[in-house]
Amino acid sequence: MIEKEIVELIRAKDKAFVALIYDNYSANLYGVVKAILRDDDLAQDVLQDSFVKIWRNAEQYDEKRSKLFTWLLRICRNTAIDKLRSLNKQSGAEIHKEYSNVYIDENLSGKEAVDNLTKVLAKLNCKYREVLIAIYFRGLTQVEVSEDLDIPLGTVKTRLRIGLRELKEALADSMTMLLLILIAV
Amino acid sequence: MKGMKIDEFLKSGLLEEYVLGTISESDKAEVERFIDENEEVRAAYSNLQNNLIELAQKMAAVPPPIVRKKILDEVSNLEKGSKPGMIRRNSGNWKWLAIAASFLCLLYYAYHRMGTLSKQHDDLKTAYQQLKEQCDEGIKEQERLQANMEIFGDANARPYGLSNSSLRLNMVAYINREAATTHIHVLNLPELPVNQCLQLWADIDGEMISMDIIPDHPGEIFKIPYRPEASSLNVTIEPKGGSEHPTLKNLIASVTI
Known part of the structure; x- marks a missing residue:
């Protein structure tokens, strides 16, 4: 019901939709942004930036293509990733993270998902694993991976595709896969 | 496809x-x-x-209430067509303080020349002093940030993450083999009992050598001895004041160099 009401407000160009989105979804969005950035102040700035983007781009939301929350989360996630990449660039290099150290709240049952993910990644062929880790844990773009690993861009795309497929086959639930793509950058 | x-x-x-x-x-x-x-x-x-x-x-986490106000204010500004301006924390304020301080300084000088010694003069002097102090603090903060940038921005400084998600430990070691320096940037620390501390160790030829006690100040950057022969950096929880030998069962983060 709320989603329908929000969409109607968006179509009516009534700015009240922003408050409604905030009151209904901000905690879920902020949790994800915090998990990506691991910094409360940054996460608050990114949430603020994201809501400005939501306001500016509201008319582009297409309810036939995705649920409202999916659309909101894409904006917040992309804004958080952009912020992280810009900070890494400012600091001179990307931060190398151990994939076993993906930040997860203690109260999140996804901790098991991360453990599971760690085991599955370790079993993957190293040429697929290194591409997955470079993209999802070091935050590199496909072009940067190509330069970093000194392999053609087409090979990066193929290895990413096969790596994701093998990962999906090995992971029993889609939640773990989503978690990987969602926050492990 | x-x-x-x-x-x-x-x-x-x-x-x-x-x-x-x-x-x-x-x-x-x-x-x-x-x-x-x-x-x-x-x-x-x-x-x-x-x-x-x-x-x-x-994963939900409720943002502080002020965020809601900031967002709704921002959207109102956008709707009114006024120039978007994010309500940020006070970074950069020192520049305005510096301008204000310079202006007040000129006023003070002119006022003094006129030889009018009045209460207004004293008030102005006090205000100037206060602004100058704030300005000096801003400059110090800028110098601190510049010093940090010299560490982070050096292309030879390679970052290594030292973190533990369940304990919310997050630090980055910047090892610069050209400058022969190692800096530790403390981003987040777990809450420990008062009788415990975090200690940093370097694995050198299989032996754990203490590098330092990790200061309990998130955001701080501190320098540790540069040990090029170290194969890894490790963090353990130790009794307050640190230990001579690491308590391996309390090893909470490790990174291979």
């Missing part, structure tokens, strides 16, 4: 990438074609979106 069967498509991971908007533009159209043309793919897509909501609910 062309010619891919439904089963193959569902196993590819492309749908997950599409849900989260991480898919390339070239694959996006194909994924949308699959969704439009296949009931099974549509159902899987809907299911994934529900899983995403469930996952986000598990």
